[in-house]
Amino acid sequence: MTKHTVASVDEILEGDVLGVEVGGIEIAIVNIDGEFYGIQNVCVHRAQRLHTATQERINEEHCITDGPGVINQEECWMTCPGHDWKFDLETGENPATGKKMRTFDVTVDGDDIKVEV
Numbered sequence: 747m748t749k750h751t752v753a754s755v756d757e758i759l760e761g762d763v764l765g766v767e768v769g770g771i772e773i774a775i776v777n778i779d780g781e782f783y784g785i786q787n788v789c790v791h792r793a794q795r796l797h798t799a800t801q802e803r804i805n806e807e808h809c810i811t812d813g814p815g816v817i818n819q820e821e822c823w824m825t826c827p828g829h830d831w832k833f834d835l836e837t838g839e840n841p842a843t844g845k846k847m848r849t850f851d852v853t854v855d856g857d858d859i860k861v862e863v
């Protein structure tokens with residue numbers, strides 16, 4: 747495992763998310779009240795990307811949801827903009843299906859956000 751600098755702290759505001767790539771692995775870095783979490787960016791459901799949550803509606807036509815994803819700072823989870831699956835940012839788990847996304851350790855070193863891959 748190596749720590750890779752992927753962004754600076756001012757690039758991801760509280761309640762926001764940034765998509766990065768490390769060695770071909772797409773990772774969404776999420777700022778929850780100043781703490782950073784890393785979760786695989788490619789959804790286990792239908793491979794939509796989590797990093798556009800809160801910004802862009804990418805729902806498919808048949809989907810019952812009609813908004814972009816959300817990030818819940820109080821309970822530390824986010825939803826995928828694809829079809830609104832919810833993922834715990836600490837465990838990567840979708841509580842409804844038990845399916846898991848890979849999570850990554852994220853640390854802050856000065857102004858740098860580092861992810862361990």
Ligand code: FES
Pocket residue numbers: 789790791792793794826827828829830831
């Ligand atoms: S692609 Fe993520 S919920 Fe469907």
